[in-house]
Amino acid sequence: MKTLVLCVDRDDDLGTKAGITGPIIGRQENIEAAQKLGLVDPEDVDTNSILSAVSLYDDLVKKGIEAEIATITGDQRVGFQSDLIITRQLENTLELVKPDRAILVSDGQEDEYIYPMISSRIKIDSVKRVFVRQSESLEGFYYLLVKSLKDVKIRTKWILPLSLFLVILGVLYLIPEIIAFQEEASANLEMLPRIGFFVILIVLGIYLIWWAYELDRKARAIARSMRQGSLAIPFALVSIMLV
Structure with missing residues (x-):
């Protein structure tokens, strides 16, 4: 029985960062891909996942198990x-390798999406999760936090709900305050701090949405297109509206 050690790079860091197109089949090919990605981004977790898969493959071969x-x-x-x-x-990999079973090597972040796709096409005997050891110090925590917030995918996943919550909360409380502000002239000065607080919540929420989706970068791209008279302007505007 032939075992396929399978590593999945769902967001294509190998392609976008290292210019490597999948599928990557073979021990040496995977080592070279991991090295190339590691040189471009030494902290990318996919590098560790691929090398862990290579290590697992070597263990299987040492035990006399036919593997790829x-x-x-x-x-x-x-x-x-x-x-x-x-x-x-x-499907192309399964056609070329013709394995009987597979071992999935994963960083654990995308298991719920990846596993069903693979298990519906080949039997998965095991899932090996790869975790990168990090410093337990407070400095290490802040470093990881800052690095995570630089990732657009993480920002849109976690910051967007928070920003929408701030905007909705601010609007829900601001409207009654404005109505009361207009009706109670004697209490106007006392209500100003509360109104200002809710306005700040709304502005902060809008700013977080702008930052999470990098709308400033997209706005600059549209401005450049307008200066150059690009025909892609309407499509760019529609794409931003759909974000």
Whole structure:
């Protein structure tokens, strides 16, 4: 029975950062891919996942188990687009390798999305999760926090709900305050701090949305297109409206 050690890069860091196209089949090919990605971004967790998969593959071979290793990649647009690409690469890999079972190597973040796609096409005997050791100091925590907030995917996942909450909360409390402000002239001065507080909540929420989606960068891109008379301006405007 042949075992496939399978590593999945759902958001295609290998492609976007290192210019490597999946599927990557073979021990040496995966080592070279991990080295190339590691040189571009030494802290990318996919580097550790691939090397962990190689280590697992070596252990299987030492035990006399027929095995092969492969890494498949998705797309920056995580979701339907990336999963469609992963499915195609997986089917191509299974056709080439012809394994009887698979061992999935994962960083644990995308298991709930990846596992069903793979298990519906081949039997998965085991899932190996790769965790990168980090410093337990407070400085290490802040470093990880700052690094995570630089990731657009993480920002849109966690910051967007918070920003929407702030905007909605501010609006819900601001409207009654404004109505009361207009009706109670004698209490106007006492109400100003509360009104100011809710306005700050709304502004902060809007700013977080702007920051999470990097709308300033998109606005600059549209401005450049307008200066250059680009025909893509209408499409750019529509894309921002749909974000």
